[in-house]
Amino acid sequence: xxxxxxxxxxxxxxxxxxxxxxxxxxxxxxxxxxxxxxxxxxxxxxxxxxxxxxxxxxxxxxxxxxxxxxxxxxxxxxxxxxxxxxxxxxxxxxxxxxxxxxxxxxxxxxx
Amino acid sequence: xxxxxxxxxxxxxxxxxxxxxxxxxxxxxxxxxxxxxxxxxxxxxxxxxxxxxxxxxxxxxxxxxxxxxxxxxxxxxxxxxxxxxxxxxxxxxxxxxxxxxxxxxxxxxxxx
Numbered sequence: 001x002x003x004x005x006x007x008x009x010x011x012x013x014x015x016x017x018x019x020x021x022x023x024x025x026x027x028x029x030x031x032x033x034x035x036x037x038x039x040x041x042x043x044x045x046x047x048x049x050x051x052x053x054x055x056x057x058x059x060x061x062x063x064x065x066x067x068x069x070x071x072x073x074x075x076x077x078x079x080x081x082x083x084x085x086x087x088x089x090x091x092x093x094x095x096x097x098x099x100x101x102x103x104x105x106x107x108x109x110x111x
Numbered sequence: 112x113x114x115x116x117x118x119x120x121x122x123x124x125x126x127x128x129x130x131x132x133x134x135x136x137x138x139x140x141x142x143x144x145x146x147x148x149x150x151x152x153x154x155x156x157x158x159x160x161x162x163x164x165x166x167x168x169x170x171x172x173x174x175x176x177x178x179x180x181x182x183x184x185x186x187x188x189x190x191x192x193x194x195x196x197x198x199x200x201x202x203x204x205x206x207x208x209x210x211x212x213x214x215x216x217x218x219x220x221x222x223x
Binding site for chain 1: 115142152153154156159166167169203209213214215216217
């Protein structure tokens, strides 16, 4: 079955690094995604990683994938107050061509 | 020039009414989706269409009927609205079914 879990809440200080974790169960996932949702807004695609990669870096964002443990993380370097939002990981169920979302992690960045 | 646009942004209506939400994408994508986000922010797929053909129908009540007049549009019609239908509905599109999905800003539906 499909199940994607995230911790619900993370609080950091401005300038620190944030690490948001995600675990999934579907071993056939081919793509894993990170989306950002600001209050009252839609979902913004931040980055994604193919399942045959173990790391991807994009400016302040680093995605790590441990396929054996089915663990995905998103590291945000030099976190800013504008990074405060809900972050969703999602796995692509290739067989059914649908995204299965995690529960979302609310990141609060304090000055 | 918004990539995925939904209308209306807010919809407040009474139980029992019928309403529609429209979605259009100008990205030239073949696949479009509807997702529902509940009050706890949980997101779940409802439908997907590929080039006007229904691909996924995720055990959604048949009061919900998607319609795709062409591959750039996927509208959602809801009959006999119930209190539990209150949620934010997101439209999304992707080039192909296994490609990154781009989301609209959502339609917040409130049932009185």
